Amino acid sequence: MGGYPVVTWESYSQARRRLPPKYRLAKDLPHELQDRVNALPQSYRDSPQAAVLFEAMIDEAMDNELEAPPISVVNDVTDEGAPPWEFVYTNEMWYGQGVPPPDMKNLKSCSCVGRCDPKSKTCGCVKQQHHHLKPYIADGTIPKSWNGAPFVYDSKGCLQWSGMPIFECNDFCGCDDDCPNRVVQRGRRYAVNIKRTEHKGWGIFNAQKRIPKGSFMGIYAGELLTIDEADRRGALYNKFGRTYLFDIDFHHLGEEDPTYAVDAYHAGNNHSCNPNCEIVACYINEGSIEKPLLTVFTKREVEPFEELSFSYMGTIDDDTVRYSLPVNAKANNDAVYAQCHCGSTNCLGVLFS
Template sequence: MEGGMARYLKECRVSCKYSWDELQALCRKQKLVCKQLAVAEDDFNDYVVDYLCNYKKIKSKEYFLVKWKGYSESENTWEPHKNLKCPQILQQFRQDMCLALLYAKIPPDSSSLDASAVSFILQRAKQRVKLRRWEEDLNRICQHKGRIFVRNDVDLDGPPRDFIYIHNYKIGSGVVLNEAALGCECTDCINEPVNGCCAGASDNLIAYNNNMQVNIQPGMPIYECNSSCQCGIDCRNRVVQRGIQYDLCIYKTANGRGWGVRTLEKIPKNSFVMEYLGEIITSEEAERRGQMYDQQGVTYLFDLDYVADVFTVDAAHYGNISHFVNHSCNPNLQVYNVFIDILDERLPRIALFTTRAIRAGEELTFDYKMTIDAVDAESTKMDTKFSLAGIADTPINRIRIECKCGAESCRKYLF
């Protein structure tokens, strides 16, 4: 009984009665350092600008209404330009002010702002604060080298609601995982594999070269070394388990495709980028949820059909950065099935590798209706209803969504 109660309480969450700003203020007043609230020791004696709320010019001198970090809005103060040591915040404010004046059809050299302009600037400032906090939360949760950044220069949307970022599969009801019991005894798994290393034990090829780039055809499985192996984390047959290695950015697209993901670094061809993570559920539960997603016009169901269509990954409410990757009919990412600690062929990990070299700033995409013309082609067949509600197989019941990928080979519709 006690064990069951402990497990129940572990999943329990209680909302805090204090706001973020109130908690920051309490920490500052009590001189408590809190990394989660971004309160450092340097903040105890110095006032830090959170964002700027308003603007006015008096006798050619500029004044800004300042929201101070860790203090409530009732404690905002007007400060002359010379008192502000925050060039980036000032630059962002001026950009927002120019847009606000443009929308309100007010001359750009106005000495004050009207209510609509102030409202727009305040919404933009609060949006940035929310996105910055979300960005900090994502990087605190993540356990990999690559950092995640968040940008929205398109609209006033903040972080997505009802979405929890995870760094490993969430196990749903009715799913039982059996971890690997055997490991390799290699000292150099790539160049001198003992008995074929982990891949050889499963009658498969080692998937990576010395640069940890995939060198097998799509559709073939990848077997990485696991926690029972004698080799260490530096082993070159440990790629997917290292996590994201490149700095990536979740950003709002400007052509109506919602959020997307772009790389901030150059990524070589055949390199691992990210896993597709979510909640592992049974195919029966996937069908039930799919019918529910029909009403919403979107789904994130991905069948794990390497040997049998038994389990599905649902990234709608639990997932990682792959949740935000958009579709393209000419993608730069390719799906592979990967096995590490769990060798159950019904439960592969879904890894995304580059199909070509990707330049910094380029959007990352994969084909939502991907099929592979290779041996074991069924092993990486994507759920044909991925990103689209509609479990029903009858074409008359299927919703047709226009594809906006912009590729020359675009199929015009996702499905």
């Protein structure tokens, strides 16, 4: 037009796909601030100023969650000023050695204008989500009670159906930022506190506002590792009783051994045998089915000041109970098989089976 090429969203998006994907490497995890604080006297690390600095560190890391409420550090149990300074707050994945970059070649996107219509016959994201819904629904049809089907979110952005993967619209989709199929990428909406507990160390607690069922609470973020590296670290972590390794082995990935795992050693959540949260596989800017984000959603309504927790052992069924009795754990000398202090009525007595 007038001697200049016409730039459309489609041509712009295709050009962006040819650029190298942006992602973070685990070797670049920040540690300078943590090292400096750990070199200071214990009296400083136990001072109120340490909590202020810790909160500022978290706030600075939330540069892609600008509308998320702040996170506060609360301790009315011990003299510790803040959680251990090995902690690095992040809401992103950091790729370990041997893990390939995000797969842009196989990443499906839609060409919708405005907001995606969940009843659309042409939206690529609708088609992809519907394809992955079928195994979870007996006759392949969507329940009438499911309001935005086949998207997994309702009109308020709450997860309507658990146990299945989420396929959100991505950076190469033509739809607007307020598309109903963009929830995880818009970030956390509810305030939480990092709070010291009496028996379980530091945990994540709801603030003073009730949280609805199906609400997005954050990402189980950390280092994305090959399963071989995860196994090597796991053997070491087990000995000194601290592990936050999560094998990516969701049901929709099939029965084969997992290829990757996430190590959230520096940013943990607390376990419960009767959890109020669950981890759901979510795909946004990643075309590989083996590398979802591990997103945390509430399984039920969460009361004000209630602790947020999920099960380290996944779904707890009769087999879990049978093979997780405290006597079986005590037979293993690894420190990771510690007593569980979740306090639920159906507590198994141990953190890991």
